[in-house]
Amino acid sequence: MDTRVQRSSRPTMADVAKAxxxxxxxxSYSFAQPDRVSESTRSKVFAAAEELGYSGPNRAAQSLRSGKFNNIAVVFSEKLTYAFEDAVARRFLSGIADACLDANAGxxxxxxxxxxxxxxRVRDAAVDGYIVWTTAIDDPILDAIAGTGKPACIQGGPVHEGLDLVAMDDIEGAVAIATVGLVGSTRPTVISVPWDRERRSDIRMDVAPEEAVFPVxxxxxxxxxxxxxxxxxxxxxxxxGIAAVxxxxxxxxxARLLLDVPASRRPDLVLAMTxxxxxxxxxAVRELGCAAPDDVAVVGWDDIEASATAGLTTxxxxxxxxxRNAARVVLGLDERVEPVEWSIRRRTSTR
Incomplete structure (x- = not known):
């Protein structure tokens, strides 16, 4: 005897209309635009739908037909785990998620x-727009996103035709924080974020800024x-010093590599990019038996929660x-990207 159960097909909109x-x-109007039908019609439709086990129109099919998905994508040039491990990336994603709540978007x-x-994967994503975490200046993903014709915003750069940009003025910010750190300094050194996709760590001198392929x-x-x-x-x-991560x-x-030299040549300032x-x-300053800021001053960037506790100037x-601003622009809730406000926080890590 054949004991297999014959499952009925999913009820359709036509089945509900007939019932x-x-x-x-x-x-269709009862589910998608209820104000366009009378209350009595809606009642009959919902009663028939409940009896037939019809839960509503197929959202995936509707999205494919309309081209609207009510989702946006964040494109990360870092490994995806970075979004959860890095304090700055987490705050950025929190702002995006907050805007998605405003639009009931995914x-x-x-x-x-x-x-x-x-x-x-990026070009074919079922989304209405894109937010791009800062990436390489020549990244082909930017042309691919621009080619979709969907709204998109880049955080931190680079500038790309057809895409919005949300970023502070990193050049002026760097001048301002370095000027604070350089008080009383004659031997500064730098610890930089990764320069390229290979994330090769290195220590160099006489560096030209344009050698970095990432805009930050x-x-x-x-x-x-x-x-x-x-x-x-x-x-x-x-x-x-160029960081790998x-x-x-x-x-x-x-910092240990840069500072572990005779005192007469030891840097007296670390300009760190994060x-x-x-x-x-x-x-490292403490491990080497030095004091901050008397022996070595240190500055950072972003003012994460741990920085205030550590007395870090940043x-x-x-x-x-x-x-939040990037997401609201991509979602059509705001018309333009707002200028990014920034300031210097002076603490005990500088003179």
């Missing part, structure tokens, strides 16, 4: 690691160069507000 004695359009996260398939280190180095020269110092004597342990590792790297530098910017 309720109304048109298929009336069923949020999708897409990797942009440079691997095969990334372009197609390029712009911040440009500001550091200007401040160092304005202080009457030679930029070509400044050693730059933006992590506190990496900042400590590079608070994570700066906090690592402060760890650049304050709100990544939450940037994420």
């Amino acid at each position: 309720a004695g109304v048109s298929v359009m009336s069923v 949020l999708m996260m897409l990797p942009n690691s440079g691997r095969p398939g990334d372009l197609d 280190p390029r712009h911040r180095l440009t500001g550091y160069v200007r401040a160092v020269r304005d202080a009457g110092l030679e930029w070509n004597a400044v050693r730059v 933006n992590e506190r342990s990496e900042g400590a590792r590079l 608070d994570e790297l700066a906090l690592g530098a402060l760890d 650049v304050r910017q709100s990544l939450f507000d940037q994420g």
Whole structure:
């Protein structure tokens, strides 16, 4: 005997219309635009739908027909776990999520690691727009996103035709924070965020900012160069440690390499491009038996929660507000990207 159960097919809108004695359009309006049908019609439609086990129109099919998905995508040039591990990235995503609540929209996260398939995954995503975490200046993903014709906003750069940009003025911010750090300094050094997709760690001198393919280190180095020269110092004597990852342990590792030299040649200032790297530098300063800021001053960038406790002088910017503003523009809730406010927080890590 065949004991297999014969399952009935999913009831359709036409089935509901027949059972309720109304048109298929009336069923569609009852679910999607209820104000366009009478209360009595809606009651008959919903009663028939309940009896048949019909839960409503197929949302995926509706989205494909209309081209609207009520989702936006965040495209990360970092590994996706970075979005949850890094304090700044978490704040940025929180701002995006807050805007999605305003629009009752969904949020999708897409990797942009440079691997095969990334372009197609991003281009074919079932979303209404994109937010791009800062990426390489020549990243082909930007042309792919622009080619979709959907709204998109880049955080931190680069500038790309057809895409909005939300970013603070990194050059002016770097000049301002470096000027504070350079008080009483004659031997500055730099710990930079990764420069390229390969994330190769290195220590170099006489660095030209345009060598960095990511806009954030390029712009911040440009500001550091200007401040160092304005202080009457030679930029070509400044050693730059390039981090492989933006992590506190990496900042400590590079700082030990840069600072573990005879006292007469030891840097007396670390210009770190993020608070994570700066906090690592402060760890290394203590490990080497030095004091901050008397022996070595340290500055950071972002003003994460741990920075105030550590007494770190830093650049304050709100990544939450940037994420929220970017998402609201992409979702059509705001007309334009707002200028990013920033300020310097002076604490005990500088003279």
